[in-house]
Amino acid sequence: MNIAIVGATGMVGKTMLEVIKERNIAFDNLYLFASARSAGKTVDFDGKTLTIEELTHQSFDRGIDIALFAAGGDRSKEYAPIAAKKGCVVIDNSSAWRMDKEVPLVVPEVNPEDIKLHKGIIANPNCSTIQAVVALFPLHKAYGAKRVIYNTYQSVSGAGNNGIEDLIRTQKGEAPQQFPYPIAGNVIPHIDSFVDDGYTFEEVKMIKETQKIMHAPEVKITATTVRVPVPIGHSESINVSFKNPFELEDVRRILEEAPGIVVQDDVANKIYPMPLEAAGTDPVYVGRIRRDFSEENTLNLWVVADNVRKGAATNAVHIAEMLMV
DSSP states (O other): OEEEEETTTSHHHHHHHHHHHHTTOOOSEEEEEEOGGGTTOEEEETTEEEEEEEOOTTTTTTOOOEEEEOSOHHHHHHHHHHHHHTTOEEEEOSSSSTTOTTSOBOOTTTOGGGGGGOSSEEEOOOHHHHHHHHHHHHHHHHHOEEEEEEEEEEOGGGGTHHHHHHHHHHHTTOOOSSSSSOOTTOOBOOOSOBOTTSOBHHHHHHHHHHHHHTTOTTSEEEEEEEEOSOSSOEEEEEEEEESSOOOHHHHHHHHHHSTTEEEOOBGGGTBOOOHHHHTTOOSEEEEEEEEOTTSTTEEEEEEEEOTTIIIIIHHHHHHHHHHHO
């Protein structure tokens, strides 16, 4: 089994490498690709020295079985079809292929059966969508989601290394370079570009990706996505209305038994999910579980996860593990 990481020098690419090591993924060869300026650099991996290569159209002429792409949408559009034609299965972390009808969009805890539908490319969902559907899907199966309201509080690492640097930069009082305004001590209700109806592309992604992953186009969804001055870890307030009634003890039991979820919901002792504690871990944490008394059969959830790991790298590596079975 030969594996490649495309975009190996970026935040997600480096984390993919860490997750591969942590999960003891078996492989014969591991290839690292990046831009020309990174070619020739070396990476220590499990006692071995790996050399980063420049990504070219010939990079996949060596029997690579699985390639984890974390190099942005433009490179994915150019290189993923080349890799797929050469027999490689691409797991792509960009938005390039997510809404393509021929490309499965996969969260292993939710729709692992879709992996087998791939035609050479599998899309990794948006980081904020991944943690949302891990929490939402088991409840949707039990009660039938009717309407979902997402409000997100997304860390600066959602914008990669540049986002982290902008937080540090503006904490020093310097001008921002990544975000339109200083993020230090601030909250920016704007992630990605705006579309004609006043939503942002990030909000549209959450809506459409949730429907695709859960195979539930009938669920009505709205979203407001917000950037906050947190280094790692996205937080989400999810309000969901169901077709059927529920009991809170059953909701907690369903979430506790669902894969990939850790319930932290003991408000009497001030126990609830926070990004500071979620950072560096893989679960999706759920708390503040409570009934919304303003609307029938409606629930409030607070959902937190490490956006670089579960929201990107770990989800992609988990898909790769399932391909290897």
